[in-house]
Amino acid sequence: MDQHAPAHKEAAYELVESYGFYKLVRARASGRYYVSWYDAEQRQTRRSSLRTNKSSVAHEKMRFLADLCVTGDPTEYLNKKQVTTVAELLDDAWENYLQKLPSAEAAGVARDILKREMGDKRLAALVLRDYDGFRDLLTAQEKSIGYVSRILSVLRSSANRALENKQTTVKLKVPEYQPRSKKKGLKKKGPLLTCQEIAAIIDEINDLHLLLLVVLLIHLGARVGAILDAIKAQIDLEQNLFDLNPPGRETTNKGRPVLPIPATLRPWLEDLPDGPLITYRGVAIAEADTGFNSAVVRSKIGPKANTYSIRHSLSRYMRKQRVDLEEIGIYLGHGNHDPETETTLIYCPWEPEYLENCREAAEAFVREINKHTRKWDLLRPYCVKPSYVEN
Known part of the structure; x- marks a missing residue:
């Protein structure tokens, strides 16, 4: 990198084109291309080699930097x-x-098929017609729509990963060809529960770490894995936000959004120690199904509920409260939004209305459950109701 080029050598480079914060320049002597920028702190022009003498490659790299909107x-x-x-x-x-995936063999097959049929296509040039043509090609070979969908899911996940790693600025919109009838027929991972049934389960919880876990679930509607992974550093009480994606964890299709903290949840979070939120005897736990399922059995509510039941029940409650489906989707982590733009704007802490309807519905959901608990007062952390009499 040329950090200290003296002024009299500036003529050694010719300006090719400006790309916002950066300039594309070319060394007159070697024909090599460089990215140039002004370092205000050092008060000097700096350059970094693009390692190419090809104009097309140099411009491609510069467009990549411009699209990333990076500076410095x-x-x-x-x-x-x-x-x-x-x-x-x-x-x-x-x-x-x-x-490295358990499904590596199937992923390898998908990769080979996609490379054979679409490998030379540029990501930025892919359009719906390309995907439709790929679908028609495979179905003509008597492959099922489900098979096509599984093959394209490898392309989708690979593209999402590359976007997250900033190896591309292209967000592929890979269509889902799975029949709508099949999607409608998918079974929920846990049956819906009434507020009375959830209250009955909570009253049968004896371990405080499991109580905190369920309190988080009924407020956030998160997947249980997200709660078990959560640490205190993900909670921002000043901005009143809870980031369900822990530091360093790569974002996946199973979204872990940033959520506003409901007023009924905040007291449970204020005095938590640093480190994992859910611990037993000072150690983070790997699963909570055993303890939760035992509470379900003791509650005698009938249906075989699980932790997913709470997620589904909260989302159904929000829908009954007339919360917009898109807002519910974002709250649950499967909203269809662009992580580079729309989500960033939504998550800005100076937007007090962010997911306000979901937050208010979650608070109402918890208050309704609390009306039916006999033992635990959900509005006062770890407190037993004064009227409770143990059988």
Whole structure:
């Protein structure tokens, strides 16, 4: 990197084109391309080699930086392996994570098929017609729509990962060809429960760590794994936000959103110690199904409920409260939004109305459950109701 080029050597570089914060320049002597920018702190122009003499490659790299909207030293982004075609995307995904999956064999088959039929296509140029053509090609080979959907899911997950890793700025919109009838027929992972039934389960909880877990579930509607992974650092009481995705964890399709903290949950969070939220004898626990299922059995509510039942019951309650479906989807972590733009704007802490309807519905849900609990007062952390008499 040329950090200290004296002024009299400036003529050694010719300006090719400006890309916002950066400029594309070319060394007159070697023909090599560089990205140039002004370092205000050091009060000097700096350059970093693009490692190419090809104009098309240089412009591609500059467009990549511009699309990322980065400023300052771009070396970190230039060192990333950029992927521009389907083949490059899939090869990188295979090298870094697909081959490590339990389903690596199936992922390898999907990669080979996608590379054979779409490998030379540029990610930025893919349109619905390309996906439809791929679907028609496989169905003509008597492959089922479900098979097509599974193959394309590998492309979708690979593209999402590359976007998260800033190896591309293209957000692929890979269509889902699974029949709507099949989606409608999917069974919920846990039966719906009434507020009375949830209250009955809570009253049969004896361990305080399990009580806190269920209190978090009825407020946030999160998957139980997200709660078990959660640490105190994910809670921002100043901004009143709870980030369900722990630091360092890669974002996946099973979204873990940033949620506003309901007023009824805040007292449970204020005095938590640093580290994992759910611990037993000072150690984080790996699963909670055993304890929860035991409470369900003791409650004698009838249906075989599980922790997913709470997630489904909260979402149904929100719908009854006329909360918009898109807002519910974002709250539950499967809203269809662009993580690079729309979500960032929604999550800004200076937007007090962020998911306000869901937050208010969650509070109402908890208050309704609390009307039916005999033992635990959900509005006062770890407190037993004065009227409770143990049988």
